[in-house]
Amino acid sequence: MTASPKSRRRVLVGVSAVATVSLGVGVAAGSRISSPEDAAAKTAAPKASQITVPVAKKALSSKVVGRGDASFDGAVNIRVETSGLTTPPIVTGKVPAVGSTITEGKALLEITGRPVIGLAGVLPMYRTLSPGSKGPDVLQLEQTLDRLGYDPGTVDDEYTLDTSAAVEELYENAGYEAPAPDEKVTQAVDQSKKQVDAAKKQLRQAQSQLKAAKTAKAAAGGKGDTSVQQGAVDDAEENLADAQEAQNEAEFKAGTPLPVSEVVYVKTLPRRVDDVKVERGGTVNGVVMSASGASLVVTVKVDAETAQRLKAGMAATLDLGDSVSVAGKVRRVTKNGNQYDVVVAPNALTASQLALLRDANVRVTIPIKSTSGKVLAVPVAALSSGSDGASRVEVLRNGKVELIPVTVGLTADGFAQVTPKGDAKLSEADQVVVGR
Template structure:
């Protein structure tokens, strides 16, 4: 019995010790409501400061714009004067090909369709003897291409026809054939000249062969001399008629073999025909080889922009290329707002142009910049004094000091400052806010 009682007492004692230890441990983990509030209360607020920086500031307008080709137009040849159906026989360009002035951009029934630059369309066939503004446009173009049309005016002369002939020969095609009736008239005029020359020769021979009269002069001398004079007059008239016929029989320019577009070179955007197909309307769509970027800005940015202002255009590759603002106009169309700004890129490589075409790109317009590094503080550091003066609060050895400043350029979230009353230097800590939650703003320190 004594052994059993001893074992019971040991068990009870051990249990008591364990319970006491658990109670002590639990007591250390119990927190009163007052203690909990004290432990979670926010620390005393402190000022958020950042250092004064020495940096260059740049004010700029940043926007985005769509890249398009300048002046897209449809090419529609004039085929009404053809005697056969307008079948495409060759020279069909590929999309993306560049069309140069004076080159064949298509072949129709074996004849070229030559691209020339001009505002007036090719609304009629031209031939020697014609005149008008379309003739003048043609001669200006021929002269620009280094082909000599004679005096540049509104008269289609034989010299104009010669220049047209050289235009076709330059691209490897036979020149257009003269009008058959004009050629027939020229043949007849040449025959008339030959007959008139024979008549002059006969009249002169008759005068020379006439027998002398009693006084030694040929009989009927006056009549024979009159005959010679008449024959010579008829020869002169025949020669004039021949020259006119020759001019009329010069090289013409059929309306179906030339198309005028406002400017060249251009890029082929779409092709609507195929070799062997028949033309019915526009054969292709071409756009200016030069690119433009169109962006839309609000009224605030519009006030900062001007025509001829330099810009920077970011290519999709990240490369920067220069450009110039070439037009600013109020946005038009249903629902349009703000201002449309047209930017023309500077000289581009073929690779850069292809990378830009059809893209939406970032445009940066520099507005103003400081001349090198200046003292700068965040805009949040500026406060207004009682008299409206600008000032910053500088922490020096834990003590706040108000320093009046003159504010210069503001850009990129910073302001250029110069101390007016007091001193301010790079690295000085200026107050930008109250760190009530015990944390700093990015880049600041307590």
């Protein structure tokens, strides 16, 4: 059966439509097909670009920052040497109150009615000193007396009558009678006086006998011998000289002493009384009180590397909170085990600041170095080294990177001071590369 012309046309149109659709699908599929190289190029990370920051002009300051506890400086235990007493060491008065101040040259306690005077010194009182004593403890005493304005004569290691006179002044200004010499010493003085009197009497008798012998010789026309009487006078004069020398020595030794139980040396004064271990009527046995420096300090612990950058006298700032800060100075840096203690003292404190600081943990800032005004500065990450080891920065200019050799100065807070070398140019706002 033969198809009519009209039927054939419908078939051709259908075939044509199918071909057209197939062609569109093929083109679309072909557009999604790519080579392995094209696929890798499309999936690779974008090309890295430089990360830059502008060169800044700013002041740099290197500093040590830490936290520390506030306390009264240098707590010490105070002991009184009572071995020289002949009676029990009973506390009879002047018991200090906690918080009171120990002042140099004043009594900090009374034992058996006698004062215990506080003096500044490193050697402890370990013996009673008196005229004729020699040693480093005598030197320390005379240095102290001289510093306090009492004239001990020549400042050396020998206790003299001038030292005795200065000790008397010390006691007088402390409000007490000077200590008396030992009874045996005063007895020796009395005995020496009697010996001098006896020697004088003997000399007078010898002189009288010599005079009588000379008178008799003259009456006999010059005959007779007076050598025996003259010898007696000579011996008597020698005995008197020895007796007077012995008396001078005894009186020298009878100068004002300094009893071992009446002075306590503390490294530094004044100090604050932190704790009292005795009471009036009680017996002294060991430590009588503990005391610390009269001024508050803050102690910051640092490592050995940091400690090497710090020294006494450096300025510091103490942050007391509530936007309150006070100026201070580093008082000392001392090793404490594997760490170092940096002791910082405020320059001055008001009553309210003292209340804030007492027993507080505070932030301390100690400047180490600072630039003289504003300088060119870049982040430390912008610095690199060339093959010769010299420092340089990369500056992005007009889309190109230029290497600028620089001299590096102070580094602080992540920035470094830089100065371009030679004819190289570097200015504020230049873009330096810090990463890619």
